[in-house]
Amino acid sequence: MVTIYDIARLSGVSKSTVSRVLNNHPYVSTENRMKVEKVIEELNYVPNSIAKQFRQKQTKCIGILVPDINHPYFSQLVGSISSECNRRGFKTVVHQTFSSKKLEREVYTQLRNRELDGIILTSSLLSEEEIAECTQKNLLVACNEDFSGNYFDVFCLNEENVTFEATTYLLNKGLTKIGFCSDNIDTPSQQARLRGFILAHDKNGINHTKDYLFNQISTIENGITLGKRLFRNRLEIEGIIAGSDFVAAGLIKSAEIHDIKIPQDFSVIGFDNHPISLATTPQVSTICNRIKDMSKDLVDHMANKMNGLKQIPVKKIYNGKIIIRESN
Template identity: 70%
Template sequence: MVTIYDIARLSGVSKSTVSRVISNHPYVSTETKRKVMKVMQEHNYVPNSLAIQFRQKQTKCIAILIPDLSHPYFSQLVKYISADCYKSGFKTVVHQTFLDKSREREVYTQLQKNEYDALILTSSTLQEEEIAEFTGNNIIVACNEDFRGDYFDVFCLNEEEVTMNVTSYLLSKGYTKLGFCSDNISSPLQQARLKGFILAHEKKEIIHNKNFLFNEISTIEDGIILGNRLFKENLEIDGIIAGSDFVAAGLISSAVRKNIQIPQRLAIIGFDNHPISLVTNPQMSTICNHIQDMSNDLVNHIVNKMNGVKHHPIKKVYNGEFIERNSS
């Protein structure tokens, strides 16, 4: 079996030079690199990736923590993050927690054992302080969730402001009996949205109806079921801000089948600007969350941290964009 020492001897260079060629180190001449690579190819030499990772103290692997991959938003987020990680030379491992705290803690333990170079946290059942305690000095970056950013870096949408803006938009158009949907109201993200929803009412001096706050609504099916309930019970809701475009699509489907006119009788606004928002009838008003920009920025940030760029935790907030179509 050919070893790195054999490659060095046959190439007429030192072992450390071969190591630099393998790791693509910049301080190796083109001629030396060509000579070493030729010898490696002739002898079918394959570097031991685990040994390289150990020497470099990197696994070249980044973990992504999500609640459920079947959720349209998280599957889209993982798609962009994985692609950006791949472009930067990193593999990704996706962990689904299904909102189970023990599953989440297991991933933090793996991070502490250096099984990953970094962890991207898209959702959590724990408080920021708890997460920091479990992860120590390891690289962890939150995206999507609106954490304070006292202990680790955060990249997120300004959920409170954009929700306040679209709520104000509906109120100003005369829709005063509004509903609000969330998939997990205990999360920082959903709390920020709810705060924006309530603030918009307070600024207009309109009291929001707490009975119109709906939790654990996340799928098309959930939207259909909620819509059927609203129309069957004749609840006096004239507008609703859905937690996602898929929930909004379910609500629109239910309304159309019940001959509820949209937006005359019921205005509906989705979230995420997913392509499904373009195929509903009427076309769905929604919120663009700049997910691609966020993904690109956070992966570049992680790579910089791995390369030794040190700074205090940062929080980068992206402004959502309201896209008005025919459902509001």
């Protein structure tokens, strides 16, 4: 096995010079750099990255915890976070928990064993205290979920406020029988949305209808099935906060099948401002979720902490924005 000692001997320079060349250190003369690179090429030398990582006590690898990569929002979020990690020189490993507490805890074990430099947590059914106990002060940053920020860093959208605004918009249009969709009502983010939905009704002196709260609705197929249930039975519901643009697209397709006119007979507001919201007829009114801003900020924050930044946990909250199109 070729070592840096062999490269140093054959190139006629010191071991420290070889090390500086391998680590792209600026303080190496052009002549010596060329000597070392020539020997490296001749010997087809590949640095032992595992040993290097062990010496540096960093893997340069970030774990991203998601419940389901097939979920439209989480696939979009993972893509954005992975891009930002790549920009900062980190590799990413995506772990799907399928909303299993056991699988989630197994990933935290990898973090404690230093197999990962840090974890970006996008969703959890564990409490903040349980997560903190599992991670034992190793680097974890939560995004998407509205945790308190008392135990670890949190970057999240103000889901309660933007859902309040979207619901209020429909109520101000004269709709009084509005539905609400969630993908998993037990998560902090979905609970925040539900609070905003209920608060908008309370502020307007209108009772929300519990029969119009729909859980486990996240895909186009779910939207089509829900639409079939709503439109075939001619329920009195007048509009819906769909929870995602994919659900909204499914509802619009189902409305077409059942001869329900949107927005004349039924109004729809999606969530996430996914490109699919532009592909339906009519186009979906939606909510911008600030994924790009959140991804950049949280990855930069993680990089700073890995480089020695010491501070108490931070919580950064982003304001969403309603984008009005044709579906209401």
